[in-house]
Structure formats: structure tokens, C-alpha cells
Amino acid sequence: MLFNSNEFVFVFLPVALVGFFLVQRLGGPRAGVVWLALGSVVFYTYWRLENVLVFAASIGGDLMKHRDRIAAKRASLTPDVRWTGRREPVKSLDGR
Incomplete structure (x- = not known):
């Protein structure tokens, strides 16, 4: 996934940001960091599992x-x- 692709801008980024703020609010700062780490794994492994x-x-x-x-x-x-x-x-x- 490229940073300038439609799937990044309109799907991944909004899900990652909204998810981060929701998870952080419900689970605290550490949960937000875990969410971002998992999002990073998804982002970098999107093309090849x-x-x-x-x-x-x-x-x-x-x-x-x-x-x-x-x-x-x-x-x-x-x-x-x-x-x-x-x-x-x-x-x-x-x-x-």
C-alpha cells in the first residue's frame, strides 16, 4: 500500500486514526500504542503476507x-x- 493510494487515504488512514482515538479513550494510552503497532503491521504486510x-x-x-x-x-x-x-x-x- 502506498501513502498516496486511494486505499490508504480513504480506507486505512481513517480506520487507523478513528480506531486509535477510540481505543485510547476506552483502554488508555498503552492500548492506543498497541493499536498503532498492529496497524503498522497491517500496513507493511498488506502487499505480501x-x-x-x-x-x-x-x-x-x-x-x-x-x-x-x-x-x-x-x-x-x-x-x-x-x-x-x-x-x-x-x-x-x-x-x-
């Missing part, structure tokens, strides 16, 4: 590559730790 495998491999590779970073980020966001813009979280906002 085999592209789903390439997409899945790419997403899986990215997740495996960044899983340590994701786990570290989750661990650093405990309730007693505040983020001050530094690389390391600190216990209080005055930097001590």
Missing part, C-alpha cells in the same frame, strides 16, 4: 536485544526512588 515473518523476526530481535535494558529500567522505577534527570536514580531530590 510473508512480510509478517520479517516483521516478527525484527520485533523479536529488538526485544531480545533490549530485554536487559527493559528489566533494568523496571527495577530502577521502584516507589522509593525518584528520577532526577541523572543517569542514576537517587533517593532524594536534593542529590544526596
Whole structure:
């Protein structure tokens, strides 16, 4: 599907936008992001269904590559730790 095709402009784009705002309103911001991610998969695999495998491999590779970073980020966001813009979280906002 091309960005300047009639099917994109008059079908895919309106469905994606209306769906995004509805899903986000009903399910929250994360649900809206999931909707857009699924829409992206549909968009890029529209011409050839085999592209789903390439997409899945790419997403899986990215997740495996960044899983340590994701786990570290989750661990650093405990309730007693505040983020001050530094690389390391600190216990209080005055930097001590």
C-alpha cells in the first residue's frame, strides 16, 4: 500500500486514526500504542503476507536485544526512588 493510494487515504488512514482515538479513550494510552503497532503491521504486510515473518523476526530481535535494558529500567522505577534527570536514580531530590 502506498501513502498516496486511494486505499490508504480513504480506507486505512481513517480506520487507523478513528480506531486509535477510540481505543485510547476506552483502554488508555498503552492500548492506543498497541493499536498503532498492529496497524503498522497491517500496513507493511498488506502487499505480501510473508512480510509478517520479517516483521516478527525484527520485533523479536529488538526485544531480545533490549530485554536487559527493559528489566533494568523496571527495577530502577521502584516507589522509593525518584528520577532526577541523572543517569542514576537517587533517593532524594536534593542529590544526596
